[in-house]
Amino acid sequence: MASITASSVSFSASCPLKQNQASNLKKVSLSFSGKSFPSLRLQPSRFRIACAAKPETVEKVCEIVRKQLALPADSAVTGESKFASLGADSLDTVEIVMGLEEEFGISVEEESAQTITTVQEAADMIENLKAKKA
Template sequence: MASIATSSVFFPVSSSLKQNQVSNLKMVSLSFTGKNFPSLRLQPPRFRVACAAKPETVEKVCEIVRKQLALPADSAVTGESKFASLGADSLDTVEIVMGLEEEFGISVEEESAQTITTVQEAADMIENLKAKKA
């Protein structure tokens, strides 16, 4: 939860105080939360920092995805492509992961396989597994 606290706040002085009179108000502290101020809500990051896979790895994953899903060779499959938006169901995703394991000589744990939703995530996982293996 985002909060902003100020150590002092200026409030307009009431008309009953003369121009040179000082109020006995010394300090006011306020705390605001993002609930009432939408601009203060924590926003999701606008970009994601990740260890990007090599372009050749991403392209090879694209080829495997096209093959497993029987997509035409000219179909638009990129790193940002989600398996589900390409028509893959859970069984197709398992077959894609098996194809990746065979092609790259890696072994993907079931927990990791379930978190992969895009071509880029698959390529990044492959790079990480290959680095650990080396």
């Protein structure tokens, strides 16, 4: 049995994963700053597996966000950038999503579009939609 010593733990898997794909991870033991926790049985509904988008997808999303918000080409837009912090209102966010749909040939459901607040979230959503489409 393996144990992990850290202040935070991240589980990752190779992308793309199909929705509802079973994981081989069944049990994990954690230890934080000398405190041990007994083995925890993992329940699939309690953990979310997310795939990080490719760097080129993140960069393309950054370009689209700069264009839609009329930001200078040298403005600092990264995966962590929040649309609101860049000056986007709800209409701007809708236009950004429309630009993403056009650029990547995807269709974003309204519920999904309303949950996107950062460049990284948008890029991750694009990768997931492209994987489903393939």
